[in-house]
Amino acid sequence: MGGLPLLRSPLSKPSERLGETVEGVADVTTQDETLFENPQFEHYEATSNIQLFFDLFFVANLTSFTNVHEINSSEKLASYVGFFCILWFTWAQVTLYDVRFATDSVLERVAHACHFGVMVGLAIIGPEFLTEPDGWGPLQQLSLILMGNRVVLFCQYGSTLFFTWRYRATRVPLIAVMVSLFIAAIVYLGVSFAFYQRTAYNAYIAWYVVAVIEVGVNLALAANWKAMSFERTHLVERLTCLTLIILGEGIIGLTKTILKIETFDLKFTSADIGCIISAVLVIYIMYQLYFDNVRMEPFGSVRQQLWSILHFPFHLALALMMEGTNQILLCTHVVKDLYKLVPLITASQGGLTPEFLTALSGTVHTVYERFPSTQDVVDKVEESLHTLSNGDASAEETTTEVHLVFQEIIKTMISGFGWEPPKEGPEEDFNEYIDGIVKIFNLTFGISFIRSSVLYQSRQY
Structure with missing residues (x-):
């Protein structure tokens, strides 16, 4: 340790340990209360x-x-x-x-x-x-x-x-x-x-x-x-x-x-x-x-x-x-990318037309080329696209598969930018999932407004 002591006193020089009220070095036997x-x-x-x-x-x-x-x-x-x-x-x-x-x-x-x-x-x-x-x-x-x-x-x-x-x-x-x-x-x-x-x-x-x-x-x-x-x-x-x-x-x-x-x-x-x-x-x-x-x-x-x-x-x-x-x-950037999905989501309400399926398939491939994801997610989305392309699913099943594809696309985009998407279950309503995303954005903007209080408080220092 090069002379480093095991334990060192936090006090300053020995001559100052008696305090400011004592002039000089006092005798250890003194009864002075100071x-x-x-x-x-x-x-x-x-x-x-x-x-x-x-x-x-x-x-x-x-x-x-x-x-x-x-x-x-x-x-x-x-x-x-x-x-x-x-x-x-x-x-x-x-x-x-x-x-x-x-x-x-x-x-x-x-x-x-x-x-x-x-x-x-x-x-x-x-x-x-x-x-x-x-x-x-x-x-x-x-x-x-x-x-x-x-x-x-x-x-x-x-x-x-x-x-x-x-x-x-x-x-x-x-x-x-x-x-x-x-x-x-x-x-x-x-x-x-x-x-x-x-x-x-x-x-x-x-x-x-x-x-x-x-x-x-x-x-x-x-x-x-x-x-x-x-x-x-x-x-x-x-x-x-x-x-x-x-x-x-x-x-x-x-x-x-x-x-x-x-x-x-x-x-x-x-x-x-x-x-x-x-x-x-x-x-x-x-x-x-x-x-x-x-x-x-x-x-x-x-x-x-x-x-x-x-x-x-x-x-x-x-x-x-x-x-x-x-x-x-x-x-x-997340909102800008999600906004591009709005016309496609609106078009899904008009039925499974060939144009819609082509646009949906192109969007899926574009998203998964840009953003990282797991093979299981990609396989699940491809399976849903295959089910939609066959055209033999019921109306309820078709709606479920379309929502699943959109849900996975949105989830991949949000996760790609480093956000944790809202938790979803297989039976959850798609609109509720969208509401969960909106709540994330609202919370983000709410946190940002704390900066106004920071600016005010910093001025008080």
């Missing part, structure tokens, strides 16, 4: 590499979760918000410790390795997050992962308490934080048993309640105890770095969307170019609105705590805005 009141911590002026690396784990987690869970229903939106809440408050708990008490030692590096492992665990659980009815196992594992994260933080705060025990001002707040972490770990363990016994699926609500209380307790203690405050720390920089990383993730998503459009449509129209320019301008304006109003210099303690906690709804809205912008860009 002794050991104001510890001086060694604060970093900028985000360290290992802390920035931890921030990247956050965004990588969010990106992988978004790729697996397309926001195409209110349930998926709730799942996205729930996972983001767990991810953000886990990041916040680690960050609140790092900006005040982090040191460079063997045990601290081991602790950060554990936090990286927690983020990897969240990435593994992400695809199975809140997936009924087989989601009991992942929920139990997630509870144990959160418990492990709090146990590591408990040990980190314990090491800080060990080095600062002589300072009376640090005992109560540090012990209070450790108690909150201990209670949180016990709650997470208890919730894991609820999932193990399959007794209460909604027990995951305890995650959010505990996470908010934990961070609230930490910020309240920082506002009332000078030894726990964020003065002269780089908390502002950590939050601005995460904001910048989320904006960068939005740019990555935008470039992926552009590549996807180019792959399937092979060209960009003037409307496409206008939409892309608008998406880039939205991200750039968000960047300007936020960073033009950020104060890097210290400000009031209460305002700092409020400013910090308000970054949770801000970051959530920002992530949703990025996702909504990309989905609207895709939505324009």
